[in-house]
Amino acid sequence: MRAVIFVAVLATIAAGKARAQDAAAGEKVFGMCKACHQIGENAKSAVGPVLNGVIGRKAGSVAGYSYSDANKDSGITWDEATFREYIRDPKAKVPGTKMIYAGLKDEQKTNDLVAFLRQFDADGKKR
DSSP states (O other): OHHHHHHHHHHHHHHHHOOOOOHHHHHHHHTTGGGTOOOSTTOOOSSSOOOTTOTTOBTTOSTTOOOOHHHHTSOOBOOHHHHHHHHHOHHHHSTTOOOOOOOOOOHHHHHHHHHHHHTBOTTSOBO
């Protein structure tokens, strides 16, 4: 009986820690990205490229943005797993990138950021 209660308590704790992706929370996380990136229908490249439709896009492919050779030549197509690895430590994933961000280590914030980014198609329209 104690084992059943113990397992139930552990399951409750784990469920509280693992919450689903939250696009609204991801928009708040994106606040730190805004220093360099834009997203949405009127987005323009700035210090960093526009992030419209980033999940599913080939790295180094936003027209008019001056990418590092490392990024252009990386061969990456941004799927969720690759983006997560990159955003955790950009310089480790793409040595030579000019992105100067130290990385997002919090898995939940990364989940939320991905949910936020996934809302925007390549034209910046919300899906």
